[in-house]
Amino acid sequence: MDIIKAIIIAIVEGLTEYLPISSTAHMGFAANLMGMRDDEFMKMFQVSIQFGAILSVVVAYWKKFFDLKNLQFYFKLGFAVIPALVLGYIFDDKIEAVLGNQIAISSVLVLGGVILLFADEWFKNPKIDDEKGLSIKKAVTIGFWQCLAMMPGTSRSAASIIGGMTQGLTRRAAAEFSFFLAVPTMLAVTVYSVFVKTWGKETTHPMKGYEMILSSNDHILIFIVGNMVAFIVALIAIKAFIGVLNKYGFKPWGWYRIIVGIALLIYFYWFK
Structure with a gap:
């Protein structure tokens, strides 16, 4: 992976991490279209640049x-992130196995788009307009919803918002x-991927994430620049998303997912 391709992937991450359109799917598609090799460093990089998005x-x-x-705020996030931590650890290998199946991810992208088309109609009478009105029980329930995004293509943002x-x-x-729940969730995933998880267990040279990063000056540069770009782009995307969501609801994102998902299904089925 060269620095230009890393920047492109980081831009895609920053743009899509907090939108209900699946950052994992878009990074995978972008990498595929650029002909990037799906190696262990590439997989780890796609996870580790979430750190920049967290900071945004x-x-x-x-x-x-x-x-x-406001200690309740921290308690809510602490309890809400537990389902993702537990289930993510249990199903880590299965999740990673699906990351290379572009047909499956494209199909989930379309299905999620159909759901978003009706989301505004299903929830017409909201009663809570601030996080302070959310109980810990409700926060944990949202945490379980977030776990649906363990299937690549679902979108952590879409699952937790719905x-x-x-x-x-x-x-x-x-x-x-x-957005708030993403911070402890993605921080835990990033720390696990960089410092705990052993990548390439089936190869002759398995390595921790930080070992891959420190293995060359190019990898160090790619890691730093990737996180910086993801941070800047995500900061802009967050503000824009709130404005569009307030004005137009979920339908634009639903149609986007359906159109892009169908186009990618055609591409990966007939041309790859």
Whole structure:
């Protein structure tokens, strides 16, 4: 992977991480279209640059994250992230196995788009317009909804936002709680992928994520630049998404998923 391709992947990550269109699917498609080799460093890089996207949320909502008087906020996030931590650890190998199946991911992209077309109709009478009105029980329920995104192509953002709306949150409140929940979720995934997980177990040279990063100056540069680009782009995307969501709801994202998903199904079925 060269630096230009890494920047493109990081831009895709930043643009799509907090949109209900699946960042994993889009990064995989982008890498495939650029003819990038699906090696262990590439897989680890796609996970590790989520760290930059995490920081964008913390910066955008710094008053919320550093309000030490609001301990309930931290408790809600702490309990809500538990389902993803447990199930993610259990199904890690199975999730990784699906990452290379572009037909399956494209199909999930289309299915999720169909669901988004009707999401606004299903949840017409929200009662909670702020995270403070969310109980810990409801937060944990949203955490379980987030686990649906373990199937690549689903979108962590879409799953957790819809989960929030099932618990009575407005679109804006559900989207913002989805952003908040992403921080501990993706931080845990990034730490696990970089420092705990052994990549390439079936090869003759299995390595930890940080060992791959430190194995060359090029890898170090790619890791740093990738996270910086993902941070900047995600910061912009967060603000834009809230505006579009408030004005138009989920239908634009639903149609986008359906059109792109069908186009990719055709591409991967007939031309790959």
